[in-house]
């Protein structure tokens with residue numbers, strides 16, 4: 001419906017207002033934009049925005065009640081509106097450049113506190129507001145120990161400067177505003193000067209907020225910058241750039257035993273960071289003669305570190321607490337120590353080491369029930385790792401309750417090597433048949449939208465604002481996991497990214513592992529996988545677990561890092577397909593693969609046209625795909641392509657009529673003619689064995705129709721033709737079924753093809769051709785496995801078509 005210009009301005013302004021309320025745009029800026037729109041000064045924006053909103057299916061011209069609700073699953077981003085933010089960023093960059101090197105202007109402590117209090121109030125009232133994270137120009141973390149840095153005061157800071165070689169010693173001033181992404185607060189130095197501080201992602205230290213205490217801490221090589229609201233602030237991005245400082249008061253003197261008791265009471269009240277510090281104090285206060293006390297403290301420390309997810313340390317401390325394994329007087333404490341060490345190894349995915357510690361435990365007490373049970377569990381993981389045999393039924397059912405599964409990675413059938421496609425790639429260490437399990441990998445780190453600590457954030461990166469997602473939450477979690485478990489660093493630091501950062505170096509400064517947050521950001525941008533959310537009730541549904549078949553929860557996504565799968569390069573004609581079960585990623589062969597062949601999967605769906613695929617691949621992964629399908633589709637004349645697109649609509653309409661059984665002879669004849677017409681629009685010498693999917697929906701419908709009517713010969717003819725279009729060669733003689741494929745393809749229509757095969761098998765069985773029916777069923781099952789990942793649902797599918 002046409003709207004008059006003033007009405008359109010009003011509608012766009014209203015929609016923009018709604019949009020801005022959800023975004024990191026200060027209200028006064030938002031008003032500025034809507035005022036401009038209403039004044040008619042910027043009708044160019046009005047048209048662009050109207051188009052943006054329209055293309056997001058937010059009906060701009062609906063009644064005001066309808067327009068309030070955004071019912072789409074994800075919050076989408078109208079491109080034009082991001083320009084408004086980009087304008088802000090440009091302005092800020094210019095301000096920063098102008099003010100760079102200016103001396104810091106002293107702040108009034110009361111003003112700072114008042115501003116923070118307003119921010120806090122605002123944050124409490126605008127519960128709808130989604131957080132915002134700005135990824136600034138990367139800068140390296142400090143790798144110098146605090147003692148080697150020159151101590152400076154707040155008065156020494158200069159604007160827009162990284163103070164390399166220096167450290168600020170400060171303590172918290174006033175309360176702070178801890179939010180998921182960025183913690184905003186103020187700090188005070190020894191001179192009583194006060195300054196704003198922003199901790200980006202780096203807020204957690206040993207599981208608790210670094211600012212949670214009134215204690216002193218050092219900010220190593222502080223970055224003093226200017227925020228978007230023009231306020232100066234100290235910005236911290238790397239967790240190891242903040243170091244808590246123990247300023248012991250002589251009045252606080254405690255004996256080792258007292259420190260240990262203090263640690264125990266902190267542990268009871270779940271104050272884990274404090275418990276940890278008290279135990280560390282106990283260890284340094286303990287004298288040579290207090291060996292048993294030291295061992296007991298180490299065991300307690302291991303327990304705290306286990307809870308904090310610091311598994312490397314927990315394992316080390318627990319094993320160090322075993323003084324003399326043959327000393328029967330302390331047998332019980334050795335059982336505890338081995339148990340904690342083993343659990344830590346298990347949680348790191350190091351099942352071999354876990355099993356070893358559980359065995360040591362059983363040597364001390366062979367009747368220990370927990371030890372026996374856990375050893376069995378570790379051995380079960382080792383069996384999965386070695387054989388690739390999993391209880392997929394159980395895992396799938398469990399994943400609906402808790403997506404983090406107790407399962408090991410099976411990766412012995414693949415190797416990483418240099419690839420001709422690009423960089424490193426994954427290669428087959430053995431030959432595979434269609435449906436074979438190529439890789440089953442447990443995620444290194446995941447964020448599920450349903451996680452308690454997961455959050456949504458808009459991300460400003462490289463001057464662009466991206467759709468609000470949980471990816472920032474995942475970034476934070478990965479940085480934390482790496483800082484806590486340095487033995488796993490290379491799982492992420494060896495991944496490809498745009499920013500090399502500190503590379504694969506393992507640097508420890510001031511007892512903290514240095515993790516370059518920007519490097520991890522870059523690696524996760526390029527290498528993470530989106531994980532679909534399984535929907536309850538789909539357990540028995542065929543193809544219930546493929547990425548395309550499950551719906552996402554609104555507002556948030558699931559993200560995971562699978563370091564081995566991340567080595568897999570892309571192809572639009574892949575030889576594997578990825579399927580997720582909870583936090584497990586499976587790659588199944590979708591066609592026979594020879595030993596040594598590169599394993600590829602499709603990063604984007606093939607059904608998107610070549611231009612759409614190119615754009616996605618280039619914007620996210622920065623490469624131009626030169627697979628056979630892209631090359632073929634590039635060669636093809638645009639006219640043929642357009643013509644096919646035009647006919648696709650009718651293909652879809654007719655497919656519906658044929659599958660719902662309402663097609664008469666006229667429609668069936670039209671269907672056959674249309675399939676022929678669409679087929680002829682593919683140039684045979686360009687496509688050869690490549691998939692040509694345009695007539696597929698109608699072919700599937702027609703084949704099923706023929707089979708339903710008992711016209712097997714006609715059904716088989718359509719099916720053979722259909723396979724040919726998919727790049728397969730299909731032949732059926734009296735007792736044998738042969739199906740082979742040179743090029744693979746990702747299409748969500750293949751499940752229908754499997755169903756058609758199952759139907760054909762049932763038809764042949766009914767007419768007494770049981771051997772052929774068995775062969776058909778077998779072929780269909782392999783295809784099903786390749787598509788579905790797990791056998792779940794297969795029996796139901798068979799029954800439904802019988």
Ligand SMILES: C[S@@+](CC[C@H](N)C(=O)[O-])C[C@H]1O[C@@H](n2cnc3c(N)ncnc32)[C@H](O)[C@@H]1O
Pocket residue numbers: 421422423424425495496526527566567568569570571620621622623624625626
């Ligand atoms: C997830 S990683 C795959 C592993 C990567 N090749 C490596 O060496 O770490 C994705 C990156 O691999 C490269 N890549 C993947 N598929 C490609 C393809 N078909 N052609 C060219 N480069 C590709 C691109 O650089 C892309 O950003």
